Amino acid sequence: MQRIRLRYAKRGPLRFTSHRDFARAFERALRRAGAPIAFSQGFTPHPKISYASAAPTGVGSEAEYLEIGLQAPVDPAQLRAALDAALSPGLDVLDAVVAPEGGGGSLADRIDASRWLIELPMIEPEIARQAVEAFLAADEVLVERMTKQGKRTFDARNPVAFFAVTKESGAPSGANAAPCAIIDLVVRQVTPAVRPDDVLSGLRVVAGLEPPVPPRVTRLAQGSLTPRGEIVDPLDADREDAPIGGR
Template sequence: MARFLSHLDLQRVVERGLRRAELPLAFTQGFNPHPRISYASALATGASSEGEFIDVDLTEPVDPAAFVARVNAVLPEGVRLLEARPAPEGGGSLMAAINAALYRLTLRGADEAALRAAAARFREAEAVVVSREGPSGSRPVDIRPHVYDLAVEGPGQLRALVQTGSGGNVRPEEVCAGLAQFAPELAEAELVLAHRLMLYRRDPETGALTEPWSL
């Protein structure tokens, strides 16, 4: 399934599709030129998404609908472009601008009442410290300042707005680990799917969210 592709593998799939679509791609200079493509934010292996954004530099304009149709005709099953738009003149890097991601999290074995109570306590907490795995081992991290919104949508369903991008990332499994601190029965719940709905630029002062289309 496409959601089990690594970010690097997904980049290869997209680049191959763009090349096979015979679009007028702009290339980097140097000994080993490659298409000028940039990604807003890496998607974790195992997560699905309907809100990924990429910048593709072209040497000449292409009708957005034709762009989508030509690329989708050669992409493998499970990877599809949903929409294309011309980038605004003078627009900056998506990677530098994006700092928030909205996820739908699906948990198996999570009691809804316990989930709602834990989410409420999570939102009220001043700190939620979880263990984060890294190349040099695990370390404690307070994720609470970087979980901007958390809501229960129904049985085993959560929506979480979290930090992402160059400033740091809160992982879906870390949100679940934080919730389990407030309801021990959630410790056995299994995160079966993290689905990214949208990426945003979040204003740190007001909390206002801007979709990448408007950046």
């Protein structure tokens, strides 16, 4: 009877939650919240939940999306609050809207790019800037990654729409503080998907940049990429029918 689209975040230590772990936690949260979830037909009914482009394990995110089907209409703001309260802190439900009855396309149809923030501790911003410039100057940056089909080689350069070291980079306060380069990255969605770790592999290929400690990666947004380089939230098209506030 009703479809609700949600945006949620993975923060702090909960960024290490795998997609499967989150799916189990979310189904439990639906039961605790008393949501009238709809189920598929057949011998093994499953709750009607569809996920859109989940972030890799170990990556934080402020922009994860899913859609649920309900047997009865609910107020999206109340559902958002109930689900948020039922999930562990760090798995935070930020927004909810009612999906249009007449279609309007799936969430996946509205996502063609993601914006990422990559923190590189122990890397001087100027060194990172030179590596980024070398990456952008290349016509092609071939990297390897193990996939379900085996080891694949693909171009990490072409899907990159924006790549820069931010002004926030530098050493934190304190005389002995270590430097930290912070990178702003926008990647178009392609097949196979190019992820931030692939782009970091590309920096190693073109400039020999090898972070001494694991980088910290956060997805800031995902949606449709405009000609001006902005990313449109996939829930925005539904807000006229079901405006709601997040926290």
